[in-house]
Amino acid sequence: MTSNPLPGLQFLDPAVLARIGNLELVARTVVEGFLGGLHRSPHLGTSIDxxxxxxxxxxxxxxxxxxxxxxxxxxxxxxxxEADTNTNFNVLLDVSKSMSFGSAAVTKLDYARTLAACLSYFANQQRDRVGLITWDEDIVEIVPPSAKHLPNVLHALARATPQGPGNIERVFRKLAEQFKRRSMLLVISDFYEDPAKILDAFAQLRGRGNDLMAMHLLDTAELEFPYDGATSFEDIETGERIPVIPEYLRDQYRTMIRAHTERIEKLCGDQGVDYWMFNTSMPLDYALFAFLSRRQFLTRVR
Amino acid sequence: MSFLAPLFFAGLVALAVPILVHLTHKERKDVVVFPSLMFLSRIPYQAVRKQRIRHWLLFALRCLALIFLALAFARPFLDRPAAAAPVRSLGARELVILLDRSYSMDYGDRWSRAVAAAKRAIAGLGGSDRASLVTFDLTATAATEPTGDKGVLTAALTGLKPGAGATRYEPAFKLAQRILADSRLPRREVLLISDFQRVGWDGRDSPSLPAGTTVNQVDLADPKTSNVAVTGVDFRRDYAADRERVAITARLVNRSADARAGHSVTLELNGRAVETKQVNIAANAAATVDFAAVPLPAGTTRGVVRLGDDALPRDNSFYFAISRGQALSVLVIDGREGAAPRSLYLERALEIGDQPSFRVTTKRLGSVTASDFAGRSLVLLNDSDLPGGDLGRRLVEYVQNGGGLLVALGDRAAPRDRPAYASELLPATADAPIDRTADRGGTLGYIDRSHPIFEVFSAPRSGDFSTPRFFRYRSITPAPGDQQLARFDDGHIALLERKVGRGRVLVWSSSVDGIWNDLPLQPVFLPVAHQIAKYAAAYADERPWSIVGQVANLPSIFRDSIGAGDAAGNAEYVAVAPSGQRTRLEGQDRRSVELREQGFYELQRAGSRGEPRVVAVNVDLAESDLTAVEPQLLTGAMIARAGADSLSSVVEASTPVELERRQGFWWYLLAAVLLLLVGETLLSNQLSRRIAVPR
Structure with missing residues (x-):
């Protein structure tokens, strides 16, 4: 776990927030608390000029x-x-079955749900239009971007249920047709795909002039592989089982997952896609800070 | 290091179990659901790695637990504690071997183990060492003086057997203290060989041994004991057809954790088995056996109640000696002929006595002859004139020769008509009685509760003497030497004692017929009548048996045949112990004999050819309780007294079983197993928790 980037914001523990249940309340709590923490920051203050x-x-x-x-x-x-509501903020949330995994109190989907709610709330506060698309192997639900759609987004997030395998390439090809207007797209997924396919999918959206960001969520167990004892591992999406002696595979596994994330990060960098990898045990403010840094950059260049 | 049960090492085969467990990676039944197998499926499955032992710490804990468990069951012990071995490099030592020869050492093979331990100690003496052999039970005796001659010490052991006494540690320690204090050798050591019975030590501080003394113990106590003992007999006498019979009840106790069924109990009288009964005794319980009443033959009857054999035979036999004539013969003279009888209450009160029983004969004054005094324990003049003439003189002689006389002064006992000899027996009495009817009767104001008659009433709520009302009584004037035993509330004497020769005269200044007082109607009448009668008759409870260690007082035993020379203390006696040992007792210093053997002692005046007096002697039954005290407690008391740097207590046992029991390593091993298993549980739980189970 990384250290908290903003001292004083130790209350954004994902496990605690997951127990609140009301996403709007969670989002407001997190975002307002977070902004209070950033009150003296010289980089903020995008008002209506x-x-x-x-x-x-x-x-x-x-x-x-x-x-x-x-x-x-x-x-x-x-x-x-100055124009005040001229940006669409769309969250593309992966709700495939693998997102239901969580070795602790919070699953990846819980974490992603909270993260998406917070960022949507924050964007809505900035007068951006917010929208949501959930997907697995296909598009599950679409909330079109609108300044009034925050409640719809939060409701859609709340009822998002992980099911089915994921297929990012196919989904993003279909989504490319959806965005008629330049948008800011935030993809939240665990990205269990070949990095090349992921980049192909990103390319579908990036080519339309959208500003694309990718948040890669992984559980601690997926990163550390702390299992012990010979057992069978079952793929949560396909049901496939293989016998594993974790202590013998641990090092290799860690090497492979690290190579996987590094590969995605490199390819994203090459494509101009902002990429963050988050451990779901990290506090939410870490993700928020990453996002706001990006927003501040966008404001400056606009 | 040796083992009592080495076969349990076969249990080490179980070590194969953890080895196999740790070599074999048994696949868990629960499946780990994982987000994606895209990486795991790319890694080849290497079955060869199954052959490596995993979790070395857990494996070691499990193996150690099994090894310790097998060790514990094998019952390890050290053959000879290092500290118990003689140390020859520190100079000569003074060794005192305290050998317990109380009768509990007869239990099982304790005595042979004790002798073997003593012989080992003697064999371990160095060239310049000295040793003393002290045997003890109730008392301690030095069997040898301090000597370095092993032959002398071993010879002293030969022929020794457990005695009949009970255990007392204090005399032994005192003797050891004296021997060690006199020694000039640099090292002092006490070897206590005993079964460490709890009854032998009252918990008080033991005599302190000289500083630097080492105390070694040979604990011969058995971990589990079983003992049945006869603890006593009760007698119920009755008279049928003028023959005295006795019914005997034996009390038994089972001091073991197991019930005893079908135990045979035999009553022997004068060496002949009279009756045998079977008895069942529950564990740690008592029982009684009632034998049928048997007629008592003339003379002293030697009786024994015998139990079947057990590990401690000494307390299976209970000896007693009883004889006829325990009933007190009482002659009641109830006034002259023609007068109304006034002895009803008194007769009834005495007739229901059983300890002793009273054989009451009531006669009128005119029908009494001199022969009526013969064999009487007590003559009771109930509201009667004194006999005159020759009969009166015979009465005085009767009293002077040890007879008892009780006189009740009612309205018929006219003082003015007393014969001349009366002043020798009775105090002066006023002619007119004192009348207390005006103030609703007087009460007893003073009672000498230290006197044998009233001693039994000295306890709280025992005898209410405030209730009886005395309406009339006679005023008597005591002579010098007379003892006032009770007075009325106005100070007049109620009961007076006068010693006449070897006899006693008791004068009751009122009547016993319920006319001058209501005493016969009060509950206290019965016991006080018995007490007065017993005292006047100089009745003393015959002790049917004595206990080993007690002393037989010879003048008391022969008091009925004592002569002038005997009173001067010149009598000579012969005592024959149960073992047949004959002892001649002479002079003033030999007026008693110590009873040290179990059985029948025969005592006789030297030169007499009459029947010997028999004293039955039993062992002290406290010793039959084989409960042992922790040896460390006993020696610890000496350690505390002797100074911090004085002793090191070493436990030594004689047999492997005893050594193992004393050392008790298996307890520690089992405790270690427990700790290892706790550690194993914690560690295995921790290892199991490392598996994160997805929701």
């Missing part, structure tokens, strides 16, 4: 007339502001 005045046109809302300026120049002018 004044852009320009333009002459009043019939049909304009008279409430937008700058009466102070009229007093000076005796002409009607309308105040215009």
């Amino acid at each position: 004044f852009a320009e005045h333009r002459a009043y046109m019939p049909g304009d809302d008279i409430r937008r007339i700058d009466w102070r300026l009229y007093g000076r120049v005796d002409r009607y002018y309308i105040k215009e502001y």
Whole structure:
């Protein structure tokens, strides 16, 4: 487990949040608490800024007339502001059966659900339109992005049930048709696929001008492989079983999973996809901080 | 290191189990559900690695537990504690061998083990060492002086047998203390060979041994004992057709954890088996056996109650001696002819006595002859005149020769008509009685509760003397030497004692007929009448048996035949012990004989050809309780007294079983097994917890 990046925010323990149940409450608690923690940060503060005045046109809302300026120049002018809700924030959540795995109190899906809720809530606070797509081997549910869809997103997250195997390549090819508008896409998955196929899938979305981020969630047991004693391991998605003596395979397994994540990270970097790998035992603020750092970067370059 | 049960080492074969368990990777029944096998399926399955032992610590714990378990069952012990071996490099030593010869050492093979232990100690003496052999039971006796001659010591052991005494450790320690204190040898050592009976030590501090003394013990106590003993007999006498009969009841006790069924108990009288009964005794319980009443022959009857054999035969026989004539013969003179009888209450009270029983004969004064005094224990003048003439003189002689006289002064006992000799027997008495009817009767105001008559009433709530009301009584004036035993509340004497020759005269200043007082109607009348009669008749309970260690007082035993020379202490006696040992007892210092053997002692005046007096002697039955005290407690008391640097207590046993029992290594091994199994459980649980089971 990494150290907490923001001292004072030790309350974002995934296990504790998972017990709250109400995702909106969880999201508000996490995000507002998190923003309070960042109060002195010089990088934040994307507010609605004044852009320009333009002459009043019939049909304009008279409430937008700058009466102070009229007093000076005796002409009607309308105040215009920097665009405020011009970004779609879509979460592409993997709800395949493998996401139901969790060696401790929190499964990967629980962690992903909370993470998605928090980030959606946060984006909604920033006046972004929020949307959600859950998928396994196919698209399970779609909540179109909208400034008013946060409750829909949270409800969809709450009822997301892991089932079936995952197929990221097929799903993302279909999804590429969905996004007509430039969006910020956050993919949350355990990425049990060949890294090349994952990148192919990403390429489907990236090519449409979407800003793509990938959060790779893995349980501690998947990373450390702490099992002991000869036993059979069953694939949670396919039901396939193989005999395993974990103590003999542990080192090899660790090497392979590390190589897998490093490969995905490298390929994501090559494609311009932001990639984070999270251990589900890590506090949520770590993931939030990663996300906000990215948002701050986007604001600066826009 | 030796083992009592080495066959249990076969259990080490079980070591194969943990080896196989740790070599074989038995696949768990529960399947681990894992998100994806995409990596695991790429790793080849290497079955050859199954042959490697896993979890070495767990494997070691399991193997050690099995090894310790097998060791514990094999009952290991050290052949000879190192500290018990003689140390020859520290100088000569003074060894005192304290050999317990109480009769409990007769139990099983204790005595042979004790002798063997003593012989080993003697054999272990160094060239400059000295040793003393001290045997002890109730008392301690030095069988040898301190000597380095092993032959003398071994010879002293030869022929020794357990005695009939009970265990007492204190005399032995005192003697050892004296021997060691007199020694100039640099090292001092005591070897206590005993069965360490609890009865031998009262828990008080033992005599302190000289500083630097080492105490070694040979504990001969058996871990489990079984003993049945006869603890006593009761007698019930009755008279049928003027013949005295006795019914004997034997009390038995079973001091073992097992019930005894069909134990035969035999009553022998004068060497002849009279009756045998079978008895069942529950574990750690007592039982009684009632034998049929038998007529008592003339003279002293020697009786024995015998049990069947067990490991301790000494307490299976109980000896007693009884004789006829235990009933007190009482002559009641109930006034003159024609007068109303006034002895009803007294007769009834005496007739129901059984310890002793009273044989009451009531006569009128005119019908009494001199021969009526012969053989009487007590003459009771109940509200009667004193006999005159020759009969009166015979009465005085009767009293002077040890007879008892009880006089009740009622309205018929006219003081003014007393014969001349009366002043020798009776105190002066006022003619007119004191009348207390006006104040509703007087009460007893003082009772000498230290006197043998009233001693039994000295305990709380034993005898209510405040209830009887005395309406009339006579005023008597005591002479010098008379003893006032009770007074009325106005100070007049109620009961007075006068010694006349060897006899006693008791004067009761009121009546015993319920006319001058209501004493006969009160509950206290019966016991007080018995007490007064027994005392006046100089009755002493005959002890049917004595205990080993007690002393037989010869003048007391021969008091009925004592002569003038005897009173001067010049009598000579001969005592024959049960073993046949004959001892002549002479002079003032030999007026008693110590009873050291179990059985019948025969005592006789030297030169007499009459029937000898018989004293039955039994062993002290406290010794039949074979409960042992921890040897360390006993020697610990000496250690505490002797100083911190004085002793090191070493336990030594004589047989492998005893050595193993004393050392008790198996307890420690089992405790280690327990700890190992706890560790194994914790460790295996911890290893099991390492398997994360997905939801």
